[in-house]
Amino acid sequence: MRSQHSKIPLFTERCPAGFPSPAADYTESELDLNEYCIHRRHSTYFVRAIGNSMTDIGL
Secondary structure, three states: OOOOOOEEEEEEEEEOOOOOOOOOOOOOEEEEHHHOOOOOHHHOOEEEEOOOOOHHHOO
16 A cells, blocks of 8 residues: 655744634745654644743643
Protein backbone atom coordinates (compact mmCIF):
# COMPACT_ATOMS: atom_id res chain seq x y z
CA MET A 1 0.00 0.00 0.00
CA ARG A 2 1.33 3.42 -0.95
CA SER A 3 1.42 6.08 1.79
CA GLN A 4 -0.44 9.29 1.04
CA HIS A 5 1.57 12.50 1.43
CA SER A 6 -0.16 15.75 2.36
CA LYS A 7 1.21 19.24 2.81
CA ILE A 8 -0.59 21.70 5.06
CA PRO A 9 0.06 25.46 4.83
CA LEU A 10 2.20 27.11 7.51
CA PHE A 11 0.75 30.51 8.38
CA THR A 12 3.44 32.93 9.56
CA GLU A 13 0.98 35.64 10.57
CA ARG A 14 0.83 36.12 14.35
CA CYS A 15 -1.98 34.17 15.91
CA PRO A 16 -2.60 34.86 19.63
CA ALA A 17 -4.43 31.56 20.31
CA GLY A 18 -7.09 31.04 17.70
CA PHE A 19 -7.65 30.03 14.11
CA PRO A 20 -5.67 32.11 11.58
CA SER A 21 -7.56 34.76 9.65
CA PRO A 22 -9.04 33.42 6.39
CA ALA A 23 -7.84 36.66 4.78
CA ALA A 24 -4.23 35.72 5.56
CA ASP A 25 -3.83 33.35 2.64
CA TYR A 26 -0.10 33.98 2.19
CA THR A 27 2.02 30.99 3.19
CA GLU A 28 5.75 31.17 3.68
CA SER A 29 6.56 27.48 3.43
CA GLU A 30 5.06 24.00 3.58
CA LEU A 31 5.64 21.19 6.06
CA ASP A 32 5.74 17.49 5.20
CA LEU A 33 3.19 16.06 7.61
CA ASN A 34 4.44 12.54 7.10
CA GLU A 35 7.27 13.46 9.48
CA TYR A 36 4.68 13.97 12.23
CA CYS A 37 2.01 11.84 13.82
CA ILE A 38 -1.31 13.09 12.41
CA HIS A 39 -4.50 11.58 13.78
CA ARG A 40 -7.02 13.82 11.97
CA ARG A 41 -5.40 14.85 8.69
CA HIS A 42 -8.30 16.99 7.45
CA SER A 43 -8.52 19.03 10.65
CA THR A 44 -4.79 19.66 11.15
CA TYR A 45 -3.04 23.01 10.68
CA PHE A 46 0.07 24.74 12.00
CA VAL A 47 0.49 28.25 13.40
CA ARG A 48 3.26 30.06 15.23
CA ALA A 49 1.90 30.99 18.66
CA ILE A 50 3.12 34.14 20.42
CA GLY A 51 2.75 35.38 23.98
CA ASN A 52 2.57 33.55 27.29
CA SER A 53 -1.20 33.09 27.73
CA MET A 54 -1.13 29.38 26.84
CA THR A 55 2.08 28.41 28.68
CA ASP A 56 0.25 26.48 31.41
CA ILE A 57 -1.25 24.02 28.91
CA GLY A 58 2.00 23.25 27.12
CA LEU A 59 2.04 25.66 24.17
